[in-house]
Amino acid sequence: MAIILDGKKLAQKIKDNLKAQTIRLTEKGKTPGLAVIIVGNNSASRIYVNSKKRACAEIGIYSEEYALPEDTSEKELLELIEKLNKNSDIDGILVQLPLPGHIDEKAVINAISPGKDVDAFHPVNVGKIMIGDYDFLPCTPAGVIELINESGIDLEGKECVVIGRSNIVGKPMSMLLLHKNATVTICHSKTVNLAETVRRADVVVAAVGRAQLINGDMIKEGAVVIDVGMNRLEDNTLAGDVHFESCAKKAYAITPVPGGVGPMTIAMLMKNTVKSASLACSRGGVE
Numbered sequence: 001m002a003i004i005l006d007g008k009k010l011a012q013k014i015k016d017n018l019k020a021q022t023i024r025l026t027e028k029g030k031t032p033g034l035a036v037i038i039v040g041n042n043s044a045s046r047i048y049v050n051s052k053k054r055a056c057a058e059i060g061i062y063s064e065e066y067a068l069p070e071d072t073s074e075k076e077l078l079e080l081i082e083k084l085n086k087n088s089d090i091d092g093i094l095v096q097l098p099l100p101g102h103i104d105e106k107a108v109i110n111a112i113s114p115g116k117d118v119d120a121f122h123p124v125n126v127g128k129i130m131i132g133d134y135d136f137l138p139c140t141p142a143g144v145i146e147l148i149n150e151s152g153i154d155l156e157g158k159e160c161v162v163i164g165r166s167n168i169v170g171k172p173m174s175m176l177l178l179h180k181n182a183t184v185t186i187c188h189s190k191t192v193n194l195a196e197t198v199r200r201a202d203v204v205v206a207a208v209g210r211a212q213l214i215n216g217d218m219i220k221e222g223a224v225v226i227d228v229g230m231n232r233l234e235d236n237t238l239a240g241d242v243h244f245e246s247c248a249k250k251a252y253a254i255t256p257v258p259g260g261v262g263p264m265t266i267a268m269l270m271k272n273t274v275k276s277a278s279l280a281c282s283r284g285g286v287e
């Protein structure tokens with residue numbers, strides 16, 4: 001049976017550390033601040049936003065929530081972001097995605113000041129990640145790297161297969177693995193032989209949004225299997241992109257869903273917010 005990589009436990013350790021840093025920053029007059037914007041009534045988004053607010057409260061990060069109605073115009077949203085960009089109490093701005101169809105997601109991401117872009121979605125931050133010179137790492141991929149570190153395996157020279165090529169996870173994930181000197185393959189919906197490619201992997205990161213797509217037959221004996229997926233099955237239970245039972249029989253280490261990558265994403269968001277506040281503090285932006 002594989003080692004279970006406990007994201008909840010590791011996230012707690014990281015949050016405890018951030019709490020101590022937050023106390024130190026607060027003593028210097030710079031309490032980290034996060035603004036979270038949610039537009040409309042997406043129930044999954046509501047759950048994520050609540051978890052983010054809870055994590056802020058736990059650590060001592062000041063948070064503001066803007067829950068805007070579904071019919072909010074793009075202009076109104078951009079004006080709010082502009083106000084938050086100028087607000088020195090706010091170190092991080094997060095606009096929960098997806099946005100309603102009438103709002104241009106790209107325009108919204110571009111409007112966030114790169115220095116407050118704690119999701120690391122702004123093109124400036126994406127470019128910085130590409131060249132390995134960054135302030136903020138994207139939260140989910142950074143959480144995955146921490147979990148892989150926890151498994152004790154060294155990524156250098158390893159065959160890593162990422163399934164999924166989203167801007168939020170798949171693409172930045174591949175880049176972070178590359179920075180660790182792994183050999184990286186990205187699979188997607190047009191990949192000709194997914195099973196054969198995944199079978200080569202020492203490390204599998206599944207981030208495709210299809211319940212239990214990756215099964216034990218596709219896993220090399222001794223692989224590390226990281227499941228970024230969070231899907232609802234017909235009976236309303238949660239399932240990852242990985243079929244846990246069959247993969248756990250072959251893997252050296254595996255993440256559960258829930259309790260694997262999810263809590264790590266939130267811990268990494270908190271880490272970016274504290275880092276942003278810390279950078280603001282060293283710039284002397286404290287009154």
Ligand code: GUN
Binds near residue numbers: 095098119140
């Ligand atoms: N929607 C799903 N994941 C994320 C995330 O990491 N950040 C934001 N802003 N929206 C999301």
